[in-house]
């Protein structure tokens with residue numbers, strides 16, 4: 001297991017990104033299943049419901065699991081029709097916000113600068129950032145995986161005053177929702193390169209204490225092999241996080257990490 005600068009191990013982190021899925025009824029069932037699940041204690045567990053259901057989830061979900069927003073506005077609220085401010089997400093009990101997700105970059109059209117602004121503002125309000133990055137299939141095929149990921153990481157580095165409350169989520173776009181998971185070796189290679197980039201461009205301390213989690217077709221069958229890799233500090237899960245028992249299996253894959261350490 002990767003050690004923080006102070007010698008303590010990095011806490012495994014598993015997030016469930018529910019995306020734009022669910023109804024009051026299906027979410028109530030999912031919360032029931034999560035509340036009934038046995039979760040290993042040494043894992044930070046977070047779920048990100050759609051905004052409209054955050055209050056319902058906060059009011060019914062065990063405190064063992066923290067709640068994240070899936071997006072936020074770049075600054076304080078006001079005359080921004082359709083937007084949600086960090087203050088509002090925090091008011092409903094969100095401790096985290098997912099930013100820079102590939103669906104926001106490539107479907108909605110958000111760019112690095114806009115994402116960086118959001119991240120800096122969220123941190124300034126005491127909300128942790130799950131900072132997503134990842135290359136498209138065409139980038140990987142053109143041998144540009146590192147170049148693209150480093151550029152996205154640099155945009156965060158340029159915008160953020162501190163990395164204290166940040167988790168990096170490496171999510172190769174070709175693996176998201178496709179059932180085509182990165183192999184443990186492919187994911188490890190990028191995670192190690194990202195850590196190395198942080199060492200050289202931010203600091204050795206930030207590199208060793210920042211969790212780098214993997215996302216893209218993670219499920220209950222592939223999570224333990226991925227978790228064994230040294231630089232994989234957890235997961236950001238989409239589809240499989242909509243099934244409580246399977247999400248619990250992914251959370252509990254931390255046990256294979258402990259064996260591998």
Ligand SMILES: O=C(CO)COP(=O)(O)O
Pocket residue numbers: 017101171175176177178179215216217218236237238239240
């Ligand atoms: O986008 C993801 C998590 O943010 C991953 O989605 P899937 O797990 O459905 O591939």
